[in-house]
Structure formats: C-alpha cells, structure tokens
Amino acid sequence: MSESRHIALHVNGERREAETPVRQHLADFLRGTLGLTGTHLGCEHGVCGACTVLVDGRAVRACLMLAVQAAGRAVTTIEGLAAADGTLHPLQQAFCDHHGLQCGFCTPGILATLVEYLAENPDPGAEDLRIALSGNICRCTGYDSIVAAALAAARALRGEAA
Amino acid sequence: MKPARFAYHDPDHLAEALALLARLENARVLAGGQSLMPMLAMRVAMPDHLIDLNRIPGLDGIVVAEGSLRIGAMARQRRIEDSPAIRAACPLMTEALGLVGHIQTRNRGTIGGSLCHLDPSAELVTVAAALDATIEVASATGTRDIGIADFPLGLMTPSLAAEEMVVGLRIPLWPAGHGACFTEFARRHGDYAIVSAAALLLPDAQGRIARVSLTLGGVSAGPLRLAAAEAMLLGEAPSPALFRAAASCCAGIDAMEDPQAPAWYRRRLATVLVRRALEQAWARTEGVAA
Numbered sequence: 001m002s003e004s005r006h007i008a009l010h011v012n013g014e015r016r017e018a019e020t021p022v023r024q025h026l027a028d029f030l031r032g033t034l035g036l037t038g039t040h041l042g043c044e045h046g047v048c049g050a051c052t053v054l055v056d057g058r059a060v061r062a063c064l065m066l067a068v069q070a071a072g073r074a075v076t077t078i079e080g081l082a083a084a085d086g087t088l089h090p091l092q093q094a095f096c097d098h099h100g101l102q103c104g105f106c107t108p109g110i111l112a113t114l115v116e117y118l119a120e121n122p123d124p125g126a127e128d129l130r131i132a133l134s135g136n137i138c139r140c141t142g143y144d145s146i147v148a149a150a151l152a153a154a155r156a157l158r159g160e161a162a
Numbered sequence: 163m164k165p166a167r168f169a170y171h172d173p174d175h176l177a178e179a180l181a182l183l184a185r186l187e188n189a190r191v192l193a194g195g196q197s198l199m200p201m202l203a204m205r206v207a208m209p210d211h212l213i214d215l216n217r218i219p220g221l222d223g224i225v226v227a228e229g230s231l232r233i234g235a236m237a238r239q240r241r242i243e244d245s246p247a248i249r250a251a252c253p254l255m256t257e258a259l260g261l262v263g264h265i266q267t268r269n270r271g272t273i274g275g276s277l278c279h280l281d282p283s284a285e286l287v288t289v290a291a292a293l294d295a296t297i298e299v300a301s302a303t304g305t306r307d308i309g310i311a312d313f314p315l316g317l318m319t320p321s322l323a324a325e326e327m328v329v330g331l332r333i334p335l336w337p338a339g340h341g342a343c344f345t346e347f348a349r350r351h352g353d354y355a356i357v358s359a360a361a362l363l364l365p366d367a368q369g370r371i372a373r374v375s376l377t378l379g380g381v382s383a384g385p386l387r388l389a390a391a392e393a394m395l396l397g398e399a400p401s402p403a404l405f406r407a408a409a410s411c412c413a414g415i416d417a418m419e420d421p422q423a424p425a426w427y428r429r430r431l432a433t434v435l436v437r438r439a440l441e442q443a444w445a446r447t448e449g450v451a452a
Contacts, residue, residue, distance in 0.1 A: 002167050003167070003169060003170060005170075022168070022169075022170035022212075023164065023165045023166075023167060023168060023170075023202075025199070025203075028164075043163075044163035044203055045163060045199075045200035045203045045204060046196060046199065046200045046267065047200075049264070049266060052266050058240075058269040059265055059266045059269060060266055060269050060270050061196075061266050061267065061270070063163075063199070063203070064195050064196055064199040064200065064267070064270065065195060065199070065270065066170075066195075066199075066214075068170060068172070069195075069214065069216060113265065113266060116265070117265065130351075131351050132265060134264055134350060134351040134352040135263065135264025135265060135266050135267065135352055
C-alpha cells in the first residue's frame with residue numbers, strides 16, 4: 001500500500017475532505033478523487049499546461065503539485081468559473097463567441113492562466129497574450145482565435161463592449 | 163507518468179528537514195517541484211523519501227540591503243520577478259526571470275530549486291554566475307558558503323553532499339548607473355534556451371568601461387564567464403566595433419553539442435547574443451552620454 005493522507009481544502013469555494021496517496025498529483029486528485037474532470041491532463045510532466053488550475057489565485061500546473069501540498073489551500077478549477085446561476089464567466093463567453101475552444105482540450109488550462117493574467121494585466125496587447133499563454137499548448141494550433149477571445153474577454157472584464 | 167512510491171515528509175522547521183536529510187537514505191528535497199516533479203513522473207528520480215520544504219517558514223526572504231541582495235532558497239521565481247526592490251537594484255535578475263519557464267511554473271518554481279537542478283540553460287544559474295553570487299548551504303552539522311564558480315561539479319550536478327541543501331544566495335549589487343542585459347534564443351518563449359547571454363557594464367566618469375561582466379548559459383555544463391572578452395573591454399571606450407570584437411571571442415569557445423543544436427551553431431548564437439547584450443547593457447547605463 002502506498003502511504004496516504006487525509007486532506008481538507010477548498011475547491012471552487014466548497015470545503016472538501018478526502019484521502020489521497022502522497023504520491024498522487026493534484027490533477028489526479030481533482031479528477032479521480034473529487035470527480036472534477038474539467039481539469040485535463042495532457043503530458044503529466046509540466047510541459048503542456050492543460051492541467052493548469054488556480055491555487056490561492058495563482059495559476060499552477062496541477063500535475064506538478066502533489067495533492068497533499070494543496071491541503072488548506074483554495075483551488076479553483078474550470079467548474080468554478082461560471083456564476084452560481086450558470087451565467088458563463090466573461091472568459092468562457094468570449095471563447096464561445098470567438099471560436100477559442102476549437103477541440104476544447106486545452107481550454108480549461110488556458111482559462112485558468114488568463115484569470116490570473118487578466119486580473120494583473122487588464123489591458124494586454126496580442127503579443128503580451130501570446131507570451132502569457134506560451135505555457136499552454138494547443139494541439140489544434142489555432143492560437144489566433146484564442147488570442148482574439150482573450151482580447152475580447154479583457155474588454156468585457158474592463159466593462160467595455162466586447 | 164506516475165511517481166514511484168516514496169515516503170513523504172513535510173517538516174515545519176529547517177532543523178527538522180536537515181535532520182531528516184542527514185538520517186534518511188536516498189532522500190530528495192522538494193522545493194517548487196517544477197523540475198523534480200517531472201523527474202519523479204518519468205521515474206528519472208526515484209527517491210525513497212521526499213522532504214517537502216514548502217511548510218518551512220522563513221526560507222523565502224528577499225532582502226535588499228546596502229550593496230547586497232539576499233534571496234532565500236524557497237523564494238518563488240514569480241515573487242522575485244515582481245519585486246520592485248530587485249527591479250531597481252538588480253535589473254539583470256528581473257529581465258532573466260521573465261524568460262524562466264512560464265507564469266504557471268514561476269508561480270511555484272523557486273530560485274534555490276533552479277540553482278540545484280543546474281540545467282546548463284537555466285537563466286538563474288547564468289545570472290548567479292554573472293553577478294558573482296555566493297550560495298549558502300546548510301546541513302545538520304553546520305553551514306557553509308560556496309562561490310558560484312565552484313558550485314557546478316559537472317552536468318546538472320551541484321557540489322552538494324547528500325545531507326546538504328541550499329538555503330539561499332547572496333549577490334553583491336552593482337553600483338547605480340550600471341547597465342545590464344539578459345538575452346537568449348529559444349525555439350519557443352519559455353523553453354530552455356539554446357544559448358543565453360548576460361552582460362553588465364559600469365561606465366566611469368569619462369564614459370569608459372570601468373567594470374564588466376559577461377556570461378554565457380547553455381554552451382557548457384555550467385555558466386561560462388568570458389574572461390578574455392571582459393579583459394578586452396575593461397578600460398576601453400565603448401563602440402560598436404569594440405563590442406563586435408569582444409563578442410567574436412565566442413567563436414573560439416568550447417561549446418557543447420546535443421540533439422538540439424551542434425557546437426558551431428551555439429558558437430554563432432553566442433557571438434550574436436553577446437554583441438546584442440553588450441549594446442543593450444551599454445544603452446541602459448546612466449551618467450554618461452550614450
């Protein structure tokens with residue numbers, strides 16, 4: 001038996017408690033243990049960015065953090081982005097409107113990255129966004145739609161017409 | 163891509179971590195995890211014990227004092243990058259950090275972790291060499307300092323004993339008015355650079371070069387200080403021709419060869435990047451006419 005620990009943390013504003021093997025990474029814990037399968041796993045060694053989630057408001061790769069390290073922290077996944085009544089987050093809406101999802105696999109990680117980035121940089125240029133998203137790989141390779149969606153989301157978050 | 167089994171330890175105090183490191187066989191220290199976690203996933207590293215430093219308070223301090231900078235080993239790269247005090251006192255560090263991995267990895271990655279992982283292309287190792295940093299090392303039996311020049315033993319191998327860990331680094335600050343530039347070439351933004359170059363220049367009252375530091379990353383196991391080029395620049399009046407001549411020293415360096423790039427390509431890149439770094443660093447000096 002692998003060593004395991006009981007951990008408590010906040011996920012999308014809700015307190016969760018569960019048992020986790022100490023060698024399990026946060027992404028497997030979110031997906032397998034908590035059933036939050038919106039966090040995707042591409043490479044599982046920190047290259048693709050698909051598993052990016054917010055931990056205490058910071059975008060991190062969930063495959064490069066052990067679940068035990070998230071004990072006591074606040075984690076936000078893609079499931080926690082929309083409002084309680086189902087209204088999409090401005091990022092989600094912009095990605096729908098601008099065909100930023102494409103196949104959708106990398107989208108949850110991209111949105112987690114952009115939540116933090118746009119909070120700190122409300123008015124970025126297209127080139128800034130490409131650098132900010134350099135750690136999120138899109139296999140559809142359609143970065144133009146992703147950047148267009150991110151620019152539209154930034155406008156919406158600033159309160160301007162998208 | 164799952165780590166092999168290990169026993170997990172997350173001590174609250176440095177003394178406890180050092181005691182564990184002294185006592186346990188085949189133990190690894192976990193800092194930000196941005197290099198060690200992939201190595202565990204790919205089972206390149208299979209420690210029996212993982213000693214997580216993330217719960218230990220006080221290992222992440224950033225202190226900019228008169229003439230020197232001290233950064234705790236567990237300071238996150240993103241926090242160092244965002245520090246206004248470091249941007250003002252040590253702009254080379256800030257510029258290089260923008261090229262270290264990605265936002266998501268810098269949010270977790272630490273400066274101590276990067277130094278100990280010692281990738282030949284690691285920006286922070288090159289910066290530490292350019293700034294003549296001193297690495298602070300601790301073990302259960304005491305502490306010692308290692309000059310950055312003596313820190314790499316070989317490829318990705320720091321000169322640390324099994325029971326030792328890096329706890330911080332000290333950097334003597336360059337005087338106000340110096341110019342610095344860190345530049346690199348990577349296939350994609352955030353990838354490990356094929357070659358990187360760090361330049362620092364300090365002008366004297368006559369507009370000549372009073373002090374210079376030139377360092378290459380990615381060309382050999384550890385950072386390469388370009389002593390011959392530095393000697394060529396010292397005391398001279400800067401000019402495009404002088405910078406080109408100094409950069410041409412890179413044509414003779416012993417560059418490594420790997421599947422990413424042949425040695426001749428690294429030498430060519432180094433020559434161009436050093437020239438650009440010198441020009442940019444000089445343009446950023448203050449107190450003399452450009």
